[in-house]
Amino acid sequence: MTDAKVSTPVTATGLEPALEPASSSRAQKRKARKNAAKDPKRKITWDRVWAQRALLAMSVPLLMYQILFKYVPVYGWAIAFQHYKPGRGSIWNQRWVGLENFHNLFTGVNGERFRRVVVNTMGQSVLTLVVGTLGAIVLALLLNEVKNLPFKRILQNITYMPHFLSWVIVASLASVALSLPSSGxxxxQGLMSLHLVDHPVLFLTQPNYFWGIVAGTSLWKELGWNTILYLAAITAIDPGLYEAAEVDGAGRYRKMFSITLPSIRPTIVVLLIINSGWILSTNFELPYFLGNGLVSDKSETIDVFVLRYGYQLGNYSLAVVAGIFKTIVAVILVGSANLAAKRLNQETLV
Amino acid sequence: MSSTTVAKPPARRASRGGTQRRKRTVEQIIFTTLNTIFLLALAALMIYPLLNTLAISLDDGNDAVRGGIGIWPRVFSLQNYNVVFNMTTIYQAFFMSVLKTVVVVTTNLFFTSMLAYALSRKEFIFRRSITLIFVLTMYFDAGLIPNYLLIKDLGMLNSFQAYWVPTIISAFNLIILRTYMKSIPDEIIESARIDGAGEFRMWWQIVMPLCKPTLAVVGLFVAVASWNSWLDTLLYNSGDPALSTLQYELQKLLASSMNAGMNSVAATGSAHSGGQVTTPIALRSAITMVAAVPILFVYPFLQKHFVSGLRIGSVKG
Structure with a gap:
């Protein structure tokens, strides 16, 4: 191993003061980045590119690969403007129909159904997100109060468990749990023995229960898992803060609301942002598995519509229109959530 | 290549015990008791459905139809598992699920960590733009049918490649790994560089060993996602029974029982296999256990790693 030959420009810039200043201020950061762009050492030159050929070899093929599997499929969006029949072969042999499919889905024959589908998707997602976030925060606060560490670890292990089950299994367990007492x-059984109901409730046949069932089942699956990051954030809080509060006579609840919750606020915000981008994408499996003809007015979501009505019944064109709608809304939602977080001066994803 | 250890932050929890014990009041005892009861009830609610399924799967098929089984089988029998492992489809699907998971985890960890290393280097000029392109794929999805058409046009329908080739990079895991790698002190990298190590050596011999806890976490995420997925089988490989997976078989069983009757759970009729007989409800429970148990055996062993890995990532990120 020779040491003198190490490519000097790379090492030199690598040892420069860090590109991003540690300061959290947004304006300062932007200024620093602008200065960095002017700095001749930061300019992209062929010398620098050549010096970094190893890093490029590690990343560029994978970048191409990702572009092939994530962005190239966009050519399939052409189907949205066609009357697509799988039998006609490739998408270049199809009949072009302009915006007909968009009219059909948003205002025409399928308009009412699609609006219902969008409302169901957002309703189920928002309910799941709100219930899930609140539940996880409360559970994290309560777990944090458990001082017996082995007991705490066992509780965590048990509450993490459902996260590792597949949605297929969870839906199967939910359908059994919600069925008649005679089927398990x-x-x-519990409601009847508590005399809350006289007759068994056929939960999965009642449209009005469906969103709640989806949110409740997701809560069951992800509650424990979602506490991990909150618990980690709580552990990172400086114990000195609690000691100072105790000296000032703060009680348990005061400490919870004035120290713990404000301290984990950045975590809450970042997680909400991440999840808001998925608001039209989540909730696929549960409505697909648990939904049925009796509750389809409340159960059908965009993904279920795409899979059932589009893929399985061969209405490819309409399914692609619905997919485009979903993707565009998701990108807009994430973009604006990121902007909002920046204004709050919180961490962002990019 | 000298020091390859990262100092762990000291555990700072001890200082809170003393003052609290002295101040223990009636209010505190009541709170602790209620909290314990609540958390125990919650844990019971989490674990009951699975224990119930386990009990049904270990019960005699004809007895299970009568219902009313709690967490203990009434008429103990291994018949259901005997039937399950004598069904060629389930048997094959089990091994296909295992193979798929192993291949996906190996390829995904290899490529994702290599890319994460490149993107974690501060001097890398395209680091921001490349990261952005990957992060956007977390939200930008061309859609189910365009993805299906791509796989079809690449000639990967009904092939094992359809399981692992499209998924060798996951943006989410990339961010976790990159964040962790960024937290490795520059001195370690620089001293290795002065010793003459190239980027590939640095990734494989210096950074990877330091990332073991995070790699374990990411590997677990990937394994769970691969083991639990059924949609890839439905979309790409449902034409070839040899490529069927356990979750897909279970999903088909669930769908047929949902169709058979909303709340009867297809409790009538019986499943035959090689002269052995059981009932659908018992069979479904047994397959559920077979599909659930491998992952449930793995995660407690990785628990220590994934909690510490996630914590390091989130605190420093």
């Missing part, structure tokens, strides 16, 4: 429906 322990929820009905």
């Amino acid at each position: 429906g322990f929820i009905n």
Whole structure:
């Protein structure tokens, strides 16, 4: 191993003061980045590119690869403007129909159904997100109060468990739990033994329960898992803060609301942002598995519509229009959530 | 290549115990008791459905149809598992699921960590733009049918490649790994560089060993996602029974029982396999356990790693 030959420009810039100043101020950061762009050492020159050929070899093929599998499929969006029939072969042999499919889906024959589908998707997602976030924060606060560490670890292990089950299994367990007592429906059994209901409730046949069932089942699956990051954030809080508060006579609840919650606020914001981007994409499996003809007015989401009505019934063109709608809304939602977070001066994703 | 250890932040929890014990009041005892009861009830609610399924799967098929089984089988029998492992489809699907998971985890960890290393280097000029392109794929999805058409046009329908080739990079795991790698002190990298190590050596011999806890976490995420997925089988490989997976078989069973009757869970009729007989509800429970148990056996062993890995990533990120 020779040491003198190490490419000097790279090492030199690598040892420069860090590109990003540690300061959290947004304006300062932007200024620093602008200065960096003017700095001749930061300019992209062929010398620098050549010096970094190893890093490029590590990343560029994978970048191409990702572009092939994530961005290239966009050519399939052409189907949205066609009357697509799989039998006609490739997408270049199809009949072009302009915006007909868009009219059909948004205002025409399928307009009412699609609006219902969008409302269901957002309703189920928002309910799941709100219930899930609140539940996880409360559970994290309560777990944090458990001082017996082995007991705490066992509790965590048990509450993480459902996260590792597949949605297929979870849906299967939920359909049994919600069924009649004779088929193992322990929820009905419990309600009846508490005399809350006289007759077993056929949960999965009642449209009005469906969003709640989706949110409740997701809560069951992800509650424990979602506490991990909150618990980590709580552990990172300086214990000195609590000691100072105790000296000032703060009680348990005061400390919770004035120290713990404000301290984990950045975590809450970042997680909400990440999840808001998925607001039209989540909730695929549960409505697909648990939905049925009786509750389809409340169960059908965009993804279910795409899979059932589009892929399985061969209406490719409409399914692609619905998919385009979903993707565009998702990108807009994430973009604006990121902007909002920047204004709050919180961490962002990019 | 000298020091390859990263100092862990000291555990700072001890200082809170003393003052609290002295101040223990009636209010505190009540709170602790209620909190314990609540958390125990929650844990019971989490674990009951699975224990119930386990009990049904270990119960005699004809007895299970009568219902009313709690967390203990009434008429103990291994017949259901006997039937499950004598069904060629399930048997094959089990091994296909294992193979798929192993291949996906190996390729994904290799490529994602290599890319994460490149993107974690501060001097890398295209680091921001490349990261952005990957992060956008977390939100930008061309859609189910365009993806299907791509796989079809690449000639990967009904092939094992459709399981692992499209997924060798996951943007989410890339960010986790990159964030962790960024937190490795520059001195370690620089001293290796002065010793003459190239980028590939630095990635494989210096950075990778330091990333073990995070790699374990990411590997677990990837394994769970691969083991639990059924949609890839439905979309790409449902034409070839030899490529079927356990989750897909379970999903088909669930769909047929949902169709058979909303709440009867297809409790009538019986499943035959090689002269052995059981009932759908018992069979479904047994397959559920077979599909659930491998992952449930793995995660407690990785628990220590993934909690510490996630924590390091989130605190420093």
